[in-house]
Amino acid sequence: MLLRLRVSLPDRPGGLGQVAKALGTLGADILQVTVLEREAGRAVDDFTVSWPGPVTASEARERLSAVPGVRVEGVWATKEVPGSALDYDLLMHVVSEPARGFATLVDALPGLCGAEWSLAVADGAVRHASLAAPAEFDLPEPPPRAISLDARELRLMLLPVVALGMHVIVARAEGPVFHRAELERAARIVDVVAKLAARAPAQS
Structure with missing residues (x-):
C-alpha cells in the first residue's frame, strides 16, 4: 500500500535518519522524501512509503508519532509513482x-x-x-x-x-x-x- 506521510521533525543532524529508522522498524519502505520547509529549527518533509499490508491512516500516524520530537501532520493514500517525472x-x-x-x-x-x-x-x-x-x-x-x-x-x-x-x-x-x-x-x-x-x- 502506498502512503504519503507529512512529518514535522527537528531540523538537526540525525533527525531525518531517526524517522527513516522508525519507518523501517515498522516495515515501511521509503520510496521518496520531499523537503517542503525548513525554518525555526524544524523541517516538514513528505515521505512516500510502501507499507506492507493494509494500514489505516490513524494506525500509521499513531505508530510514527511515538518517535520523540516528531509530529505527524497527515497520512493519506497516494497513487503517485515515486521517481517518475x-x-x-x-x-x-x-x-x-x-x-x-x-x-x-x-x-x-x-x-x-x-x-x-x-x-x-x-x-x-x-x-x-x-x-x-x-x-x-x-x-x-x-x-x-x-x-x-x-x-x-x-x-x-x-x-x-x-x-x-x-x-x-x-x-x-x-x-x-x-x-x-x-x-x-x-x-x-x-x-x-x-x-x-x-x-x-x-x-x-
Whole structure:
C-alpha cells in the first residue's frame, strides 16, 4: 500500500535518519522524501512509503508519532509513482497538443499533487474535469492569486488563470491542507500550461 506521510521533525543532524529508522522498524519502505520547509529549527518533509499490508491512516500516524520530537501532520493514500517525472510528461503532452492544454492539465494534476480530483471552472461552469471530479462545483469567492484552503471535508487549491477568467481547482479529502510549496509548484505548472495553450492556433 502506498502512503504519503507529512512529518514535522527537528531540523538537526540525525533527525531525518531517526524517522527513516522508525519507518523501517515498522516495515515501511521509503520510496521518496520531499523537503517542503525548513525554518525555526524544524523541517516538514513528505515521505512516500510502501507499507506492507493494509494500514489505516490513524494506525500509521499513531505508530510514527511515538518517535520523540516528531509530529505527524497527515497520512493519506497516494497513487503517485515515486521517481517518475509527471510534470515533465504533462508539459510534453501540452507542447504536442496545446489546444488540449487545460484538459491535459486537469487530468494530470491529481497525480502531480497527491490529490483525488481536479477541474477547471469558468463563468460558473465546469470546462474540464478529471476522473472522480464532480459534475458541478460551487466556486468560493474567486481569489486573484493562488490559495489553499480547508473547505468542509475537502482540502483545496484554487489556481487562477486570469487571462481566461478561469480557475483550476485541485482537491483531496484526506491528508493535510496543501502546503505552500505544493501550491507554488502547482501555480507555476498552471502558468506554464496557460502560456503554451495560448500559442495554440485558433480553431475554426
